[in-house]
Amino acid sequence: MERQEIVDEIIEVLRTVRTVDPSRLENVTEETDFLTDMNMPSTELINIAAKVEQKFDVEFEDDDIDSLGSTVKDVVDLIIKAKARGVS
Amino acid sequence: MGVPGRKVAVVGMGGVFPGCENLGAFNEKMFTGKSLIREWPAAAVYHKQIRSVVSGYITEEESGLEAIYPTSLSDYPETYIDHRGRVPDINLSTADLGSIWAMTGSLESIKMAGWTNAETESEQTGVVVASGGGGNVISRHAWHAFFEMGKKSRIAGSHTVDRTMSYREAANISCLIKNKGVCESIISACATGLGNIGYAYRLIKFGLQDRVIAGGVEGTALETFIGFDAMQVLSKGFSPAESSRPFDLHRNGFVCSFGAGIVALEEYEMAKARGAKIYAVIDEYFNNSDGDGNMFYPSYEGQRRLWKGLVNGVPGIKPDVVKVHGTATPVGDIIELISVADTLGDEGYHISAPKSQFGHMLGAAGSVEFIAALLMLENQQVLPCINSDTLNPELEGFQMKEGWKGSMKPAEAYRHLIPQETVTKEINQIVCLNYGFGGTNSAMAISKDN
Numbered sequence: 001m002e003r004q005e006i007v008d009e010i011i012e013v014l015r016t017v018r019t020v021d022p023s024r025l026e027n028v029t030e031e032t033d034f035l036t037d038m039n040m041p042s043t044e045l046i047n048i049a050a051k052v053e054q055k056f057d058v059e060f061e062d063d064d065i066d067s068l069g070s071t072v073k074d075v076v077d078l079i080i081k082a083k084a085r086g087v088s
Numbered sequence: 089m090g091v092p093g094r095k096v097a098v099v100g101m102g103g104v105f106p107g108c109e110n111l112g113a114f115n116e117k118m119f120t121g122k123s124l125i126r127e128w129p130a131a132a133v134y135h136k137q138i139r140s141v142v143s144g145y146i147t148e149e150e151s152g153l154e155a156i157y158p159t160s161l162s163d164y165p166e167t168y169i170d171h172r173g174r175v176p177d178i179n180l181s182t183a184d185l186g187s188i189w190a191m192t193g194s195l196e197s198i199k200m201a202g203w204t205n206a207e208t209e210s211e212q213t214g215v216v217v218a219s220g221g222g223g224n225v226i227s228r229h230a231w232h233a234f235f236e237m238g239k240k241s242r243i244a245g246s247h248t249v250d251r252t253m254s255y256r257e258a259a260n261i262s263c264l265i266k267n268k269g270v271c272e273s274i275i276s277a278c279a280t281g282l283g284n285i286g287y288a289y290r291l292i293k294f295g296l297q298d299r300v301i302a303g304g305v306e307g308t309a310l311e312t313f314i315g316f317d318a319m320q321v322l323s324k325g326f327s328p329a330e331s332s333r334p335f336d337l338h339r340n341g342f343v344c345s346f347g348a349g350i351v352a353l354e355e356y357e358m359a360k361a362r363g364a365k366i367y368a369v370i371d372e373y374f375n376n377s378d379g380d381g382n383m384f385y386p387s388y389e390g391q392r393r394l395w396k397g398l399v400n401g402v403p404g405i406k407p408d409v410v411k412v413h414g415t416a417t418p419v420g421d422i423i424e425l426i427s428v429a430d431t432l433g434d435e436g437y438h439i440s441a442p443k444s445q446f447g448h449m450l451g452a453a454g455s456v457e458f459i460a461a462l463l464m465l466e467n468q469q470v471l472p473c474i475n476s477d478t479l480n481p482e483l484e485g486f487q488m489k490e491g492w493k494g495s496m497k498p499a500e501a502y503r504h505l506i507p508q509e510t511v512t513k514e515i516n517q518i519v520c521l522n523y524g525f526g527g528t529n530s531a532m533a534i535s536k537d538n
Contacts, residue, residue: 018156018167018177041178046246051158059240 001083003030006056006076013051019044030073045070049078058082091295097359097537098368100203100352101459102196103303104151104189106144106345106446111196115463117445119510121472123329124446125343130310138314140322142331144345144447145308146189153188164229166245175264182250183260184223186307186348190257191264193350194301198265201352202364203299212298214270215262216288217350219304220280220451220524223252224311257305269297277524278413279375280304281349281454286373286532288353293370298358303350303455312450313344321417326475332448333475334414334441335421335499335506342415343447349455351462367462371517371533372401378527386420387527388486388494391427394529398519399431402533407437407519409470411461414441415448422484424521425502426494438470438513439505445474454522454530461518465536470511479503 011028014020024038034040034048049068053059056079064081068074105114106124117124128143135141148155148165152172155165168180174192175183183191194215198208207213230244230252237243250256255273262271270291276283281304288302306312316322323331323341333339359366374397378390399405410428414421421441428439442460449456464470479499487496517535 016156016158018169019181041181043246044181046242050240050242050245053240053243054158062240065242 003076006079007072009055010052010072010075013048013055016051017044017048028072030071030076032072033070035070049075052079056083058086090293094293094295095356096289096292096370097354097356097364097366098351098370098462098534099354099359099364099366100197100199100201101350101367101462102193102200103347103349103456103459104146104193105347105456106146107150118442118460118463118471119467119469121474121510122445123332123474125328125331125345127328131313138317139320139324140317140344142323142328142343143313144343144347144449146346147308148185151189153185164233164244165225179260179264182247182263184226184251184256184307186219186305187251187257187260189307189348190217190261190303190305190350193303193348194261194265197301197350197352201354203352207299209266209268210299211268213267214288214291214297214300215258215265215267216270216272216274216284216291216300216302217257217261217305218255218273218275218280218284218451219257219306220275220277221306221309221312222254223256224309225307226251228311261301265301270300276528276530277526278448278450278453279522279524279528279530280451281456282458282520282522282530282532283375283454285351285353285455285458286375286530289370289373289532292353292355298355300353301350302353303348304452305348306346306450306452308346316344323416330475332416332444334416334444334473335425335476335479336416337478337480339416339418339421342417342443345447345449347446347449347452347456349452349459351455351458366537368465368534369537371535372398373530373532374398374401375528375530377529380527382527383525386423386523388423388427390527390529391424392431394531395427395431398531398533405517405533407432407517407533408513408515409438409440409461409464409518411440411442411457411518411520413522414443416443419486422480422499423486425499429502429505430494434502434505437505438507438511439473440464440471441473442471444476445471454520457522458520458532461520461534464518465515465534468512468515470507470513470515472509473506474508476506476508479506
């Protein structure tokens with residue numbers, strides 16, 4: 001799965017989060033920060049992580065969740081890592 | 089203690105009522121003697137597991153809301169959409185159904201009160217609202233995902249705490265209206281609704297706040313209904329509209345219902361000075377406990393002491409209507425009837441039991457019935473006690489027990505106090521009564537502003 005495909009899927013997940021302003025999803029890149037660029041409450045990050053797990057059918061390590069950054073790139077990296085672990 | 093000369097006015101009200109689009113529809117249906125109780129499809133699905141399937145329930149759709157369900161937990165309302173545009177998404181994300189009703193009821197109350205944003209957001213504005221139960225709908229699915237499905241704790245999202253905690257309604261209202269004064273909940277089972285209004289009254293009367301949003305809520309939850317069904321205390325065997333029958337000889341339990349009642353209270357002189365419409369003046373609030381060690385059984389002595397406390401605080405009290413708790417349980421109604429009559433005498437007032445029309449809203453009962461009392465003052469009409477068709481011509485079992493200290497008249501002797509049709513008359517003062525498990529009793533007297 002290409003990184004951009006993952007980003008697109010994450011955007012689809014974000015569209016289901018009512019606290020995310022849809023207008024902020026127009027120009028999302030890997031550098032977009034959920035907290036500062038999307039003005040998202042920090043409590044929503046864990047909700048997005050849980051939704052991403054379901055969307056991509058993966059389960060993140062608790063330690064990885066604990067140290068998760070707040071950019072789209074951080075989540076993309078985590079998905080790739082989890083998928084790789086799932087394959088091996 | 090109260091600050092001498094300081095009075096408390098009711099300047100606004102709002103809420104969510106079964107089968108009613110708004111307060112106006114509630115007013116119309118109540119005073120034309122309609123029942124708000126229906127067969128509940130969500131309960132009927134489980135007809136083999138439960139006794140009762142009637143309720144004054146309110147669906148999300150009826151309250152202008154839509155639940156959003158994630159795919160993996162199909163029955164879990166992850167959040168809600170407010171199709172009437174009243175509550176922002178960020179506030180909806182931290183709320184269960186009842187908390188949303190609390191917020192919309194608060195907005196209605198503030199609008200009716202005419203408070204400015206500066207007044208609402210003041211350090212002198214408080215919020216005192218609660219429900220009787222926990223956030224059962226949210227909790228059940230969250231715990232099911234963890235315990236039964238073996239999912240990570242995060243799978244139910246990060247809002248399980250704020251959407252289920254005991255004072256979630258007050259917290260959600262406060263975050264929405266941004267008041268800077270008190271934010272608390274008073275929780276006392278089925279006395280919760282009146283208890284919160286009573287505590288709010290004291291905050292103003294004691295000089296601690298100038299304005300308070302107060303009331304009680306019970307969000308529709310089959311889980312809550314099941315708990316009472318298990319106790320075998322719910323009405324059974326009647327058509328929905330005939331199921332809630334306070335004082336009637338054939339009553340066999342209460343109808344478990346849901347709703348929200350919120351009021352805006354304000355220091356009287358401040359409300360008067362800004363030209364606010366005053367729906368009622370609160371004369372006094374008094375509450376106590378039975379002190380007999382019994383969780384469930386009503387206490388005649390406890391209720392007589394309740395009346396004594398109220399009367400002490402309102403010299404010359406002469407209510408035109410007594411709005412009773414009147415749940416339609418076999419024992420409670422007649423003990424309450426006799427405690428009222430033994431205090432006030434057998435003439436000169438009417439007894440109103442609004443649960444006959446909408447059932448028992450649990451944590452919302454006291455506040456929605458308080459709103460019903462405000463409407464009685466406003467309309468100068470007594471609500472009918474529908475379904476009170478036959479009053480017992482014989483003495484109750486408890487009246488024949490050794491040690492009974494109350495009236496030795498049967499319920500039928502009080503027929504003239506309990507109207508079956510709406511009565512139009514001059515109403516200047518109403519007493520509201522509510523009780524709860526644990527032997528907690530609450531009473532409030534309100535008067536028309538003259």
